[in-house]
Each structure stands twice: as structure tokens, then as C-alpha cells.
Amino acid sequence: MKILVCITKVPDTTTKIAFTDNNSKLNEAGVQWIINPYDEWYALVRALELKEAGIATAVHLITVGKADTEPVIRKALALGGDEAIRIDADSHDSFYIASQIAEYAKTQSYDLILTGKESIDYGNASIGAMVAELLDLPFITHVSKLDVAGNTVTVNREIEGGEETDSCVCPIVLSSQKGMAEARIPNMRGIMAARTKPLKVVAPVAVDELTSILSYDMPPQKTGVKMVDADNMDELVRLLHEEAKVV
Amino acid sequence: MVVVFAELSNGTFKKAAYEAVSYASKVAGSLGSQVCAVVLGEASDVSVLGNYGAAKVVHIADARLNNVETKAYSKAISTIASKENAQVIIFSNNITAKSVAPRVAAKLKAGLVAGAISLPGMSNGFVVKKSVFAGKAFAFVSVKSTIKVISITPNSFPIEKTDSSASVDNQTIDFAANDFAVNVVSVNKVSGTVPLSEAELVVSGGRGLKGPENWGILEDLAKSIGATLACSRPVADSHWRPHHEHVGQTGGTIRPNLYVAVGISGAIQHLAGVNSSKTIVVINKDIEAPFFKAADYGVLGDAFEIVPKLTEAFKKFKAAQNA
Ligand SMILES: Cc1cc2nc3c(=O)[nH]c(=O)nc-3n(C[C@H](O)[C@H](O)[C@H](O)COP(=O)(O)OP(=O)(O)OC[C@H]3O[C@@H](n4cnc5c(N)ncnc54)[C@H](O)[C@@H]3O)c2cc1C
Ligand SMILES: Nc1ncnc2c1ncn2[C@@H]1O[C@H](COP(=O)(O)O)[C@@H](O)[C@H]1O
Numbered sequence: 001m002k003i004l005v006c007i008t009k010v011p012d013t014t015t016k017i018a019f020t021d022n023n024s025k026l027n028e029a030g031v032q033w034i035i036n037p038y039d040e041w042y043a044l045v046r047a048l049e050l051k052e053a054g055i056a057t058a059v060h061l062i063t064v065g066k067a068d069t070e071p072v073i074r075k076a077l078a079l080g081g082d083e084a085i086r087i088d089a090d091s092h093d094s095f096y097i098a099s100q101i102a103e104y105a106k107t108q109s110y111d112l113i114l115t116g117k118e119s120i121d122y123g124n125a126s127i128g129a130m131v132a133e134l135l136d137l138p139f140i141t142h143v144s145k146l147d148v149a150g151n152t153v154t155v156n157r158e159i160e161g162g163e164e165t166d167s168c169v170c171p172i173v174l175s176s177q178k179g180m181a182e183a184r185i186p187n188m189r190g191i192m193a194a195r196t197k198p199l200k201v202v203a204p205v206a207v208d209e210l211t212s213i214l215s216y217d218m219p220p221q222k223t224g225v226k227m228v229d230a231d232n233m234d235e236l237v238r239l240l241h242e243e244a245k246v247v
Numbered sequence: 248m249v250v251v252f253a254e255l256s257n258g259t260f261k262k263a264a265y266e267a268v269s270y271a272s273k274v275a276g277s278l279g280s281q282v283c284a285v286v287l288g289e290a291s292d293v294s295v296l297g298n299y300g301a302a303k304v305v306h307i308a309d310a311r312l313n314n315v316e317t318k319a320y321s322k323a324i325s326t327i328a329s330k331e332n333a334q335v336i337i338f339s340n341n342i343t344a345k346s347v348a349p350r351v352a353a354k355l356k357a358g359l360v361a362g363a364i365s366l367p368g369m370s371n372g373f374v375v376k377k378s379v380f381a382g383k384a385f386a387f388v389s390v391k392s393t394i395k396v397i398s399i400t401p402n403s404f405p406i407e408k409t410d411s412s413a414s415v416d417n418q419t420i421d422f423a424a425n426d427f428a429v430n431v432v433s434v435n436k437v438s439g440t441v442p443l444s445e446a447e448l449v450v451s452g453g454r455g456l457k458g459p460e461n462w463g464i465l466e467d468l469a470k471s472i473g474a475t476l477a478c479s480r481p482v483a484d485s486h487w488r489p490h491h492e493h494v495g496q497t498g499g500t501i502r503p504n505l506y507v508a509v510g511i512s513g514a515i516q517h518l519a520g521v522n523s524s525k526t527i528v529v530i531n532k533d534i535e536a537p538f539f540k541a542a543d544y545g546v547l548g549d550a551f552e553i554v555p556k557l558t559e560a561f562k563k564f565k566a567a568q569n570a
Binding site for chain 2: 011013014017019037093094095098118120121122123124125126127128129130132133134138139140141142144154158159160161162163164165166167168169172175177178179208209210211212213214215216217218219222225226227228229230231233234236237239240241244246247
């Protein structure tokens with residue numbers, strides 16, 4: 001079984017977000033880039049576990065990004081994985097990114113393609129389903145448990161208002177979330193090994209970008225908290241009713 | 248035509264479906280077009296969508312669609328959208344839409360905005376606002392394709408009744424066997440309460456509550472106003488509460504009208520999931536807790552004393568309202 005794990009880089013959650021160029025670009029000065037947590041903690045670690053269990057024969061990592069994503073890819077390789085592929089392009093359009101991943105996947109024969117449930121920067125939660133559509137494969141989202149027996153996956157997934165257990169024959173695309181695996185920390189051996197693992201740079205295929213980001217804006221600041229005396233909960237209820245109008 | 252996917256839950260519509268149809272009706276209004284709602288799976292009365300602005304409801308009452316299968320759903324929706332000459336396709340951005348809307352978009356080569364929080368602006372192209380960087384900023388996304396797919400953030404748009412009515416068109420879709428490749432082994436739906444993603448009122452507890460045995464006071468508080476329960480990550484990680492209640496960056500993202508945070512410090516990863524709530528109340532014994540900075544109303548003190556008092560105050564208020 002061959003597994004492809006889709007990896008993207010995102011600003012660390014504690015990053016202060018600011019924009020430049022007339023609010024049309026993220027100000028990257030001082031931004032600490034990390035591997036999108038869902039990709040790292042769940043998709044990648046579960047793929048590695050499957051390899052360690054002798055179920056997967058190869059784990060490849062793929063990212064669509066410019067050269068500045070390489071440190072993040074190397075960090076992922078330090079956790080494990082046999083090789084990485086970087087499609088040399090930069091885009092915020094999900095269709096464009098998914099098309100690049102799908103085109104590369106067509107040249108290989110992956111049994112399992114794993115993504116994170118969403119990237120924590122733009123939060124589109126779209127790439128996995130699009131890759132599945134472009135490859136005409138089944139797709140299951142928000143997977144919190146993944147088992148593989150032979151050529152069949154059995155998963156637990158979140159659905160609206162509950163949980164479902166599904167099974168499906170590979171190849172398939174899955175989006176991963178909490179529960180699928182436990183986060184790991186790379187060790188020294190892994191970090192050393194990652195330096196020499198193959199990182200293939202592939203030119204993008206020609207695809208139209210169907211969306212683009214014109215500009216950004218900041219939400220209005222909260223006007224400040226109104227403190228209510230702990231002995232006067234009637235007053236809090238009055239404020240919630242008359243001022244906030246939420247009850 | 249503006250095509251909107253109106254999701255069923257056990258054969259009936261939930262709030263999200265009405266929000267989506269109301270939104271679609273506004274989009275159709277500004278395009279001088281009409282709304283066609285798509286309903287997948289068995290249901291008793293689908294014409295009710297007419298009361299929210301749908302001129303037409305296409306219903307595929309195929310029992311195989313009672314569970315969400317992304318391939319079959321996207322085939323059905325895109326087939327109908329093509330037949331209806333859809334200019335815009337609307338979803339409500341819940342877990343179902345997250346697995347179906349991108350498939351439909353890719354199939355039709357349509358640009359997708361996932362998590363829209365505004366109506367499309369049409370003075371300069373077709374521009375939709377969405378929340379990015381865990382609620383720390385907004386992005387204005389321009390959609391350049393002929394067909395546009397918008398998946399709206401739940402709880403962000405009003406449900407609006409109209410005095411129109413809809414014609415119902417029962418259709419069938421010619422599915423292939425591999426459109427149902429995923430085999431549903433078991434379904435476990437939490438019944439009774441409103442799911443977190445749709446809840447208007449949420450009461451949430453953190454490590455400050457000390458242990459699962461103390462959740463009774465939060466349950467009473469939630470019950471007094473019909474709120475849904477949530478919790479911080481360490482609470483779910485310690486198995487004090489089930490994982491589906493966990494909100495924040497690694498849990499659910501919610502946008503209720505009221506979020507009451509009890510004994511939660513307000514770490515940035517927690518705020519990422521809740522800071523779009525319309526009103527935030529923080530109950531904490533530490534005035535330095537970062538959550539107070541993100542709150543609208545704060546109560547300083549011991550949750551074990553304050554929460555029962557707040558419950559009583561809500562009960563009194565409800566009783567006065569019902570009198
Ligand atoms: C990458 C990453 C992702 C994360 N994702 C999430 C996430 O999705 N969701 C999430 O919640 N966290 C997340 N976290 C964890 C987050 O950083 C915090 O550790 C967590 O939110 C703290 O939970 P808490 O507020 O319940 O507990 P604490 O931080 O321990 O706070 C407890 C609070 O209760 C108050 N308190 C104590 N006793 C009382 C009392 N008797 N009455 C009133 N108040 C009292 C204290 O003053 C304190 O403010 C994440 C962390 C990382 C690094
Ligand atoms: N640029 C990218 N390159 C590779 N994979 C990506 C990229 N962007 C997103 N993904 C994958 O798709 C998942 C969902 O991302 P998104 O649809 O952007 O929220 C992520 O968790 C990644 O696994």
C-alpha cells in the first residue's frame with residue numbers, strides 16, 4: 001500500500017496577523033511557519049504508524065508551495081516518510097492546488113491519500129474533496145480513526161450531530177482530524193535522516209485559478225469587557241436581554 | 248438560476264437549510280434570478296422551502312441518499328445545477344457541505360468560497376467575504392469562474408420567511424454502482440440537543456471546574472435557557488466530557504449568539520474556535536485570565552457560587568417572560 005500525505009505550511013497559531021501592500025498581502029515579517037497541525041499530528045503520524053505496522057510500503061509527502069516551504073517539508077520528513085514532492089507554485093485557490101496534487105497523483109498509484117481536515121490559516125477544508133473528485137475517488141471527511149485491513153479502510157468519522165463508522169475499498173481520499181493518531185516529536189536520527197531524503201521539485205501543470213484574494217480586513221476591536229458583580233446575576237440577565245439581545 | 252442544497256436530517260430540514268435558502272433568495276434577488284432548492288433523500292414535505300424563497304424544489308427521494316455519500320451527492324447536485332443553468336450554487340458550510348461542495352465545485356470548474364460571511368458584492372466582479380486566520384482577519388475573495396459556489400458559515404445569516412410557494416419536481420438520478428463506494432457500517436447520532444454547530448446559545452466549561460462530577464451545575468445552567476454544552480480541550484482530553492463538545496482550533500468552530508465560558512482561561516487556541524460568537528460572557532476567578540479581554544461581559548469570582556445564581560436568575564427571567 002502506497003500513501004500520499006498532503007502537507008501545507010501555516011503561520012503558528014500565536015502569530016500576530018498583519019497585512020501589507022494596502023491590505024492585499026499577509027505581512028510575513030516575523031511569522032513563524034509550522035506544518036498545518038492536522039497534516040502533521042494526524043495524517044502524517046497515522047501514515048507512519050501504518051508503515052511501521054508493515055501495512056504501508058511507502059509514505060510520500062506532497063506540498064504545493066514555493067521554495068520557502070522547504071524547511072517545513074524537511075521538518076515533516078524528520079518525523080518520517082520516504083520522499084517529498086514539492087509542486088513549485090503558490091496559490092490561494094483550492095481548485096488550483098487540488099489540481100496540482102491530483103495531476104501528480106495520477107503519475108503514481110497511491111492507495112490512500114490523506115489530508116488534514118482543514119488548513120488553520122484559510123480554513124477552506126476543500127482540498128481533499130477536490131482531489132477525490134479530480135481523481136474520481138471516494139472521499140470521507142473528518143476521520144478520527146483509521147484502520148486498514150488488506151485493501152479496505154475502516155474509519156470513524158464525524159457527521160452532522162454525531163459519528164459514523166464506514167468502510168471502503170482503496171484507493172480513497174480521507175481528511176484527518178483529532179483522534180486518528182497522537183502527535184510525535186522528531187528525534188535526532190530523524191532530523192539527520194531528513195536532510196538526505198529525496199525532495200523532488202516538480203513544475204506545476206497549467207490550470208486556471210478560479211478565485212483570488214483581493215484584500216484583507218481586521219475585525220472590529222471589542223469595546224472592552226463590562227464587569228458584572230458576582231452577587232447580581234439578575235443584572236447580567238438583564239444586560240443579555242436588553243443590551244446584547246441574545247436571550 | 249441560483250441552486251441551493253437544502254440538507255435533511257432524519258427526513259426534515261434544520262435551521263441551516265432555511266438559512267441557506269434565505270441567503271440564496273437574496274442572491275437570486277440581486278441577480279434577477281430565481282431559487283431552485285435541491286433535496287436529497289427521503290422526506291415528507293419539501294415544499295415548505297417555498298416559504299423561504301425557493302421557486303422550485305427538486306427532490307431526489309432515493310433512500311440511498313439518506314446517508315451522505317460524497318460522490319453520489321455531488322453527482323446529483325451538479326447534474327441538477329447544470330440542468331437548471333445555475334449561476335451560483337449555495338451550501339451551508341457544515342461537515343456535509345465540506346465534503347460535497349468542493350466536489351461539486353471541482354466537477355463544474357466553479358470557484359468556491361468556503362465559509363462565506365457576506366452576501367456577494369457585485370459592483371466589482373463577484374466578491375465574497377470570509378473569515379481567515381482563525382477569526383483574526385477577513386479576506387475578500389473574488390470568484391472568476393462562470394459558475395460560483397458559496398458555502399455560507401452557519402449562524403451568520405437570518406432566516407427570512409416570504410409569502411411565495413414552490414413547485415416540487417420529483418426526479419431520479421442515474422447513479423452508477425461506484426457512486427456508493429463508501430459502505431456505512433453504523434451511525435450514532437446524538438439526539439435531543441441542538442448540535443453545537445447550529446446552537447444559538449452555548450455554555451462551555453474548562454479545567455476550572457475541577458472534574459467531571461461538577462458538570463451538573465453547567466448542565467442546569469444550559470437547561471435553564473436551552474443551551475448546548477461545549478468544553479475546552481483539556482476537558483475533552485481528560486475524558487471529563489465527550490470529544491464532540493471540544494471547541495477551539497483543534498475542535499469545533501462555533502458562532503453562537505451567546506457563549507458563556509466558565510473556568511476557561513481563554514488561550515488563543517481556544518479563542519480561535521469561539522471568538523466569532525456574537526456575545527461572550529466569561530466567568531473566572533482570576534482577573535488576569537486572558538478571556539476577559541475577549542469578553543463582552545465578565546463576572547469575577549468562584550464558578551461554583553456564581554453558576555447556580557445565574558441559573559436561578561435565568562429561571563426567574565424565563566418564568567417572568569412566560570407569565
Ligand atoms: C496547537 C494547539 C492547539 C490547541 N487547541 C485547543 C483547542 O482547540 N481548544 C482548547 O480549548 N484548547 C486548545 N489548546 C490548549 C490551550 O492552549 C489551553 O491549554 C487550554 O485551552 C486551556 O484550557 P482551560 O482554559 O480549560 O484550562 P486552564 O488554562 O487551566 O484554565 C482554567 C481557568 O479556570 C479558572 N478557574 C479555576 N478555578 C475556578 C473557579 N473555581 N471558578 C472560576 N474560574 C476558575 C482559572 O483562573 C483559569 O483561568 C491547544 C494548544 C495548542 C498548543
Ligand atoms: N498548498 C498545499 N499543498 C499540499 N496540501 C495542501 C495545500 N493546502 C492544503 N493542503 C491539504 O489540504 C488540507 C485541507 O486544506 P484546506 O482545504 O486549504 O483547508 C490540508 O490539511 C492539507 O492536507
